[in-house]
Amino acid sequence: MIRFENIAIVFQGRSLFSNVNWQITEGHRIGLVGVNGSGKSTLLKLVTGLLEPDSGRIVRAKNFSVGYLPQELTSTSEQTVFDEALSGCGSAREIELQLQATERAMTETDPKSEEYAELVHEFGRLQHLFEEADGFTLQSKTARVLQGLAVPSEWWKLPLKQLSGGWQMRVHLARLILSAPSLLLLDEPTNHLDVESIVWLSSFLRTYEGGLVMISHDRYFLDENVREIVEIENRKLHFYAGNFSFYQQEKQNRLELLLNTYENQQGEIARTERFIERFRYKATKARQVQSRIKQLEKLERVELPDGTEEIHLRLPEAPRSGRVVLEGQKLGHSYGDKNVFSNLNFLLERGEKVALVGVNGAGKTTLLKILANVENPVEGSVNFGHNVFPAYYAQIVAEQFDLRNTVLKEMLREDTGHDETFLRTILGSFLFTGDAVYKKVSVLSGGEKSRLALAKILLRPSNLLLLDEPTNHLDMASKDILLEALQEYKGAILFIAHDRYFMDQLAQRILELKDGILTSYPGNYSEYVLKISTQPGVSVQEDAKAPVYHKSREQKKLEAEQRSKQARFKKEITEPLAKLEESIAVKEAEMKRLESILADDRIYSDSRHQDYIQKYEHLKRSLEGEYRKWEELQKRKEE
Numbered sequence: 001m002i003r004f005e006n007i008a009i010v011f012q013g014r015s016l017f018s019n020v021n022w023q024i025t026e027g028h029r030i031g032l033v034g035v036n037g038s039g040k041s042t043l044l045k046l047v048t049g050l051l052e053p054d055s056g057r058i059v060r061a062k063n064f065s066v067g068y069l070p071q072e073l074t075s076t077s078e079q080t081v082f083d084e085a086l087s088g089c090g091s092a093r094e095i096e097l098q099l100q101a102t103e104r105a106m107t108e109t110d111p112k113s114e115e116y117a118e119l120v121h122e123f124g125r126l127q128h129l130f131e132e133a134d135g136f137t138l139q140s141k142t143a144r145v146l147q148g149l150a151v152p153s154e155w156w157k158l159p160l161k162q163l164s165g166g167w168q169m170r171v172h173l174a175r176l177i178l179s180a181p182s183l184l185l186l187d188e189p190t191n192h193l194d195v196e197s198i199v200w201l202s203s204f205l206r207t208y209e210g211g212l213v214m215i216s217h218d219r220y221f222l223d224e225n226v227r228e229i230v231e232i233e234n235r236k237l238h239f240y241a242g243n244f245s246f247y248q249q250e251k252q253n254r255l256e257l258l259l260n261t262y263e264n265q266q267g268e269i270a271r272t273e274r275f276i277e278r279f280r281y282k283a284t285k286a287r288q289v290q291s292r293i294k295q296l297e298k299l300e301r302v303e304l305p306d307g308t309e310e311i312h313l314r315l316p317e318a319p320r321s322g323r324v325v326l327e328g329q330k331l332g333h334s335y336g337d338k339n340v341f342s343n344l345n346f347l348l349e350r351g352e353k354v355a356l357v358g359v360n361g362a363g364k365t366t367l368l369k370i371l372a373n374v375e376n377p378v379e380g381s382v383n384f385g386h387n388v389f390p391a392y393y394a395q396i397v398a399e400q401f402d403l404r405n406t407v408l409k410e411m412l413r414e415d416t417g418h419d420e421t422f423l424r425t426i427l428g429s430f431l432f433t434g435d436a437v438y439k440k441v442s443v444l445s446g447g448e449k450s451r452l453a454l455a456k457i458l459l460r461p462s463n464l465l466l467l468d469e470p471t472n473h474l475d476m477a478s479k480d481i482l483l484e485a486l487q488e489y490k491g492a493i494l495f496i497a498h499d500r501y502f503m504d505q506l507a508q509r510i511l512e513l514k515d516g517i518l519t520s521y522p523g524n525y526s527e528y529v530l531k532i533s534t535q536p537g538v539s540v541q542e543d544a545k546a547p548v549y550h551k552s553r554e555q556k557k558l559e560a561e562q563r564s565k566q567a568r569f570k571k572e573i574t575e576p577l578a579k580l581e582e583s584i585a586v587k588e589a590e591m592k593r594l595e596s597i598l599a600d601d602r603i604y605s606d607s608r609h610q611d612y613i614q615k616y617e618h619l620k621r622s623l624e625g626e627y628r629k630w631e632e633l634q635k636r637k638e639e
Contacts, residue, residue: 001026001064001182001211002047007056009042016042018235020056024183030213031222031244034232036431036475040215041071043232044185047213067181071188075160075168082156084171086142088178096138099126111610120613124598139627145174148200149193150360153635166192177204186214190221191472194360195498217476219244220500234303262302272296313429313485318461322386323350325464325492326371332379333366340366341516342379350385350463353486353493355507355525362513364496365468369394371494372466384464391462393454393470400453403442407432407452410441414459423459429481430455430474448473454482463491471499500525577633580626587623591616 004022008015016039024030024047032040045051046058048068077084102123109116146156149170155163160171169192176184184205190198198221205212205225216222222229222244229240229247240247272292279285328346332339340363348354358364369375371382372392384390401410411423418426427437430451444452450473457465465486471479483505486493494511497503503510503525510521510528521528594616603609 001061003059004046004053005057005059007046007053007058009039009046009051010054011039011042015235017232017237020237022230022237024211024213026182026211027209028211028213029225029227030211031226031229031247032213032215032232033222033229033244033247033476035477038232040232041187044068044187044213044215047183047185064183065179065181066183066185067176067179068185069169069173069176069187069189071191072165073169073172074165075172077160079160080157081151081160081163081171082142082146084160085146085174085178086138088175089138089142095126099123102126120598120609124595127595128599139631142174142178143631145177146171148197148204149174150197150200152361170197173201181210183211183213184208186212186216188215188217190216190218190498193498195357195500196359198498198500217471217474217479218499218501219476258302258304262304265299265302269296269299269301313426313458313481315458315485315489316461318389318463318491319387321350321388321463321491324348324385325350325352325388326385326390326494327383328371328380329383330380331367331370331377331382333363333370333375333377339516341513341518344380344518346371346511346518348464348492348494351490351492352508353506354495354509354511355503356494356496356511356513357503357525357528358513363516364513367513368392368466368468368494368496388464389460389462390464390466391457391460392466393457394468400456401441401449403440405441406438407441407444408437410452411456411459414456418459426455426459429478431478451478458485465489465491465493465495467493467495467497469496469498471497471502573633573636577630580630580633584623584626584630587619587626591619591623594619 002024004020007020007022008018010016032043034040042051046053048066049058049060050068075084079087102119106116106119106123109119143153147153151167151170151174155167160168163171173186173189189201193201198218202221202224212225214222214226226243227241229242229244231238231240231247231251240250242250272295276289276292276296279289282289324347326346326348328344331344331346332342334340344367356364356368366375370377372390373382374392374394402413405413407427408420408423411427412420424437427433432439432448432451432455439448441449441452454470470482474482479499479502483502486506493506495506505524507524508522510523510525512519512521512528512532521531523531594612597603597612598609598616603612
């Protein structure tokens with residue numbers, strides 16, 4: 001589909017790539033990896049044609065289409081959310097718009113005129129094309145994709161520009177999925193998705209027939225969806241024929257071999273340089289010295305990859321706390337008429353590492369803010385245990401900074417007693433390397449500010465960390481550094497994350513917030529997924545002594561109400577929906593039969609053609625009514 005031939009790119013005076021050769025063929029599923037700043041996003045832009053190489057050429061196959069999801073996107077589109085996603089359906093959507101225009105023209109034209117006959121003929125032709133493009137499923141396809149990406153149905157009629165950047169990205173992703181390009185290019189597609197949406201997207205990508213190239217810092221997502229890894233390192237591409245786990249092992253093997261070669265070469269260079277230095281001014285050795293100098297000049301030196309030296313981050317220790325670190329009793333919260341949760345009981349003990357999970361909108365961030373005393377609950381109380389020093393990291397952090405400071409000065413403002421070398425090491429862990437530590441806070445991007453806030457928080461002595469999406473905006477190396485530090489941390493941690501690997505490696509217990517109920521599952525994220533897939537969750541009632549796992553009276557009452565709801569749901573929604581879909585299928589089949597008749601020019605010489613047109617129009621109006629009913633029932637089903 002696409003071929004790079006000796007590509008080179010220079011960015012801000014620095015060579016990103018040189019002499020790159022790469023071929024993406026049909027059905028390739030590629031994960032693109034490399035340290036931040038290595039040029040991953042630039043490479044995707046070269047594939048799309050948004051950027052041109054400084055040298056070399058890019059060859060694209062005919063009829064080759066690319067769908068590109070950038071990291072960030074801000075749209076001012078006046079189109080509704082649904083129509084924006086629907087526009088991804090490409091030619092089928094264009095035909096649908098032409099059909100609507102033709103239909104309007106027919107209503108305004110004399111049925112006895114020659115122009116009307118031409119319009120009818122055009123209508124039949126477009127109907128045939130629309131059928132071939134599978135156009136009758138456009139609406140339902142679009143609805144399924146938006147639902148899979150958890151875009152609330154009550155937003156579908158809103159102008160896209162009213163949504164936040166993260167939700168706009170979901171809609172743009174839906175449009176890309178519906179466009180079904182030859183090659184999907186995804187730059188950090190999971191950044192704005194909750195775990196459930198990530199699972200849905202992963203399931204879709206596994207069955208996607210086109211090619212795929214994606215950048216992701218979610219190793220589980222890469223393992224599930226790619227069969228080849230392309231790593232950018234030292235301005236070149238390195239290829240690994242396997243998923244991310246294979247790449248990690250193979251890279252380690254290659255690195256060990258490279259280190260041995262490098263050390264042998266460095267030893268040889270040192271011996272040669274000693275010989276030159278020793279005999280540089282000795283006439284009898286002049287020829288040999290010149291020979292050794294030329295030998296060194298011609299030597300192709302082995303380069304070690306960036307980041308070969310490992311960085312370790314150790315968090316400051318704080319005084320030992322009491323056994324109970326944090327307790328919430330009968331917590332309830334609402335926004336206006338919307339109840340988020342009620343009667344939640346929560347307990348966190350010394351040294352526990354707990355992940356808080358739930359779909360977007362379940363109230364996770366609200367609960368974390370309440371537990372951090374950043375927001376007051378409508379009901380209930382929060383109490384910290386004896387000698388607890390909490391630290392809270394929020395996703396929105398700009399108000400914490402003095403914008404006049406440099407990154408380094410902002411770290412020094414914490415006055416933790418650490419020297420500049422230590423602070424620069426910490427900043428390096430969060431991707432502030434070299435002169436980046438002298439950037440003004442005022443010019444930092446949202447992601448850079450988030451990383452700086454996290455670095456500052458981890459400088460403070462604490463024995464309780466409350467972290468809301470700490471892995472956002474971090475590459476894999478930085479995630480690993482943070483993960484190792486948090487694993488060694490002796491205090492308690494309650495955190496929200498959508499990186500499944502991070503949760504797996506850190507969490508010892510999972511708290512699920514769902515439908516206003518908090519349920520506890522011992523074990524890591526994989527064990528939690530296994531449990532909820534094989535048996536219903538059990539509500540947790542926690543007191544100051546220890547968690548007690550049982551079904552409370554309230555839980556039994558809720559389950560009885562749920563059974564009643566399910567019976568009503570079947571009678572009022574699922575059964576009518578099934579009958580409606582059966583009716584739609586029959587009428588769509590009849591429409592196809594009439595379309596084939598109307599598509600034949602000979603029918604218009606027959607006096608019966610008006611009857612066929614009237615039947616078709618009547619059937620179409622009837623179907624439109626049933627489509628509306630179907631959408632209403634689907635919306636109720638989703639709610």
